[in-house]
Amino acid sequence: MSNLTKKYYLETLGCAKNEVDSEAIEVSLISAGFAKTDDVGSADLILVNSCGFINDAKIESIDTALYLHMNRKKGSLLVMCGCLPARYNMERIFKEVDLFLPSTNHNQLVPYLNKIGWTKKTGEDSEKRVRPRYPYGYLKLSDGCDNRCSYCAIPDIKGVFYSRSFDEIVSEAEYLCQNFVKELVLIGQDTTMFGLDRNDKSELPKLVNRLVRIEGLKWLRIMYAHPAHLTDEIIEVVASKDKLLKYIDLPIQHISDEILKKMNRKIDGKGIMNLIARLRASIPEIVLRTTFIVGFPGETDNDFEELLDFCEEVQFDNLGLFKYSPEEGTLAFKLKGRIDETIIEERYLTLLDLQNKISKAKLDRRAGKTELVLIQEVDDGGVAIGRTWFQAPEVDGVTYVDKPDMKPGDMIEVRIKRAGAYDLFSEPLKEE
Numbered sequence: 044m045s046n047l048t049k050k051y052y053l054e055t056l057g058c059a060k061n062e063v064d065s066e067a068i069e070v071s072l073i074s075a076g077f078a079k080t081d082d083v084g085s086a087d088l089i090l091v092n093s094c095g096f097i098n099d100a101k102i103e104s105i106d107t108a109l110y111l112h113m114n115r116k117k118g119s120l121l122v123m124c125g126c127l128p129a130r131y132n133m134e135r136i137f138k139e140v141d142l143f144l145p146s147t148n149h150n151q152l153v154p155y156l157n158k159i160g161w162t163k164k165t166g167e168d169s170e171k172r173v174r175p176r177y178p179y180g181y182l183k184l185s186d187g188c189d190n191r192c193s194y195c196a197i198p199d200i201k202g203v204f205y206s207r208s209f210d211e212i213v214s215e216a217e218y219l220c221q222n223f224v225k226e227l228v229l230i231g232q233d234t235t236m237f238g239l240d241r242n243d244k245s246e247l248p249k250l251v252n253r254l255v256r257i258e259g260l261k262w263l264r265i266m267y268a269h270p271a272h273l274t275d276e277i278i279e280v281v282a283s284k285d286k287l288l289k290y291i292d293l294p295i296q297h298i299s300d301e302i303l304k305k306m307n308r309k310i311d312g313k314g315i316m317n318l319i320a321r322l323r324a325s326i327p328e329i330v331l332r333t334t335f336i337v338g339f340p341g342e343t344d345n346d347f348e349e350l351l352d353f354c355e356e357v358q359f360d361n362l363g364l365f366k367y368s369p370e371e372g373t374l375a376f377k378l379k380g381r382i383d384e385t386i387i388e389e390r391y392l393t394l395l396d397l398q399n400k401i402s403k404a405k406l407d408r409r410a411g412k413t414e415l416v417l418i419q420e421v422d423d424g425g426v427a428i429g430r431t432w433f434q435a436p437e438v439d440g441v442t443y444v445d446k447p448d449m450k451p452g453d454m455i456e457v458r459i460k461r462a463g464a465y466d467l468f469s470e471p472l473k474e475e
């Protein structure tokens with residue numbers, strides 16, 4: 044047991060689920076007597092919570108670990124945790140890292156630190172989460188995935204799908220809302236499957252009905268909904284609950300039946316079109332975010348044209364776009380018909396260009412309208428930066444509010460003055 048307070052430095056890469064996992068690591072370190080530092084050079088313990096989803100992410104994780112290694116102090120411990128060590132055995136090849144902790148073994152960190160005498164008793168109970176820095180918080184509903192989309196390595200990285208307990212999620216939500224959070228963002232590999240693996244009748248609509256009753260909560264947002272699992276019950280609860288934003292993140296990945304089948308997305312083009320029609324019939328103002336993959340093996344010019352026409356017709360509000368990344372160990376890795384990189388790049392830029400025009404036109408139509416903005420931060424120039432209900436944290440644009448003396452967590456009615464490519468510029472509504 045050490046008397047000195049050891050300091051930790053933590054770098055989080057990848058998705059919002061990794062951010063929640065990093066918080067759990069921080070909570071365990073703080074209750075083991077560690078203090079946080081933002082200076083890697085003075086840290087005793089250096090952690091990188093890595094991502095192993097696709098090639099670009101893997102390269103970023105390795106580069107980050109090497110950068111941290113080059114800036115560490117003598118006698119410090121460098122730990123790579125998260126998805127990359129869950130996917131690959133890296134001990135033999137990556138000597139710069141002292142300890143690898145796959146995402147399923149993060150709970151072994153403190154026992155290891157205890158064994159080397161780096162922990163100390165604090166006598167304090169550990170908090171449920173790290174005190175929120177922003178007025179929004181991610182709520183992880185589950186981990187793992189059973190959907191086995193043919194291009195995706197996550198089921199091999201995170202294992203089978205399992206939902207967290209209803210009560211655990213609710214008490215974490217209460218903690219966040221008692222500590223500055225106004226918006227809760229529901230995440231998981233597939234949030235629409237929540238509770239279906241448990242025999243305690245948990246399910247997403249029931250959880251939503253409970254969460255919207257939490258005091259202090261203003262906004263609730265559903266991300267990572269799977270189109271094959273978005274039921275009419277879930278649509279109904281989105282339509283009926285005021286605090287549940289009329290916003291859905293619905294990764295669709297493609298629209299061509301041939302490609303959807305090869306991707307093992309469990310729904311065809313007609314099913315997706317019907318779903319969007321049902322959503323818009325129940326919730327006319329619904330804001331849709333989605334993601335697509337271009338360049339999947341066997342994707343013909345016609346398949347891609349079909350995708351362009353689909354985006355033109357549906358007019359998504361926000362879109363994440365990926366180039367197909369061949370991942371060894373996935374079913375798609377063995378598929379014939381790999382597309383040439385230059386064609387993938389061309390399709391990527393073509394769809395991006397189309398979506399930029401669609402998003403810009405939609406944002407322009409918001410000019411002159413009044414909206415409620417949740418202030419997230421105030422920049423050095425005193426400009427308040429926030430988001431409206433149709434802007435999800437970290438993935439969509441923001442709204443700038445031209446009003447001094449705002450502070451994070453404030454919610455203010457504004458008039459949208461104009462739109463940029465992704466962001467909005469606004470002024471507070473004049474007091475009548």
Ligand code: SF4
Binds near residue numbers: 190192196197233269
């Ligand atoms: S739903 Fe598909 S893409 Fe998403 S994590 Fe599961 S297997 Fe991967």
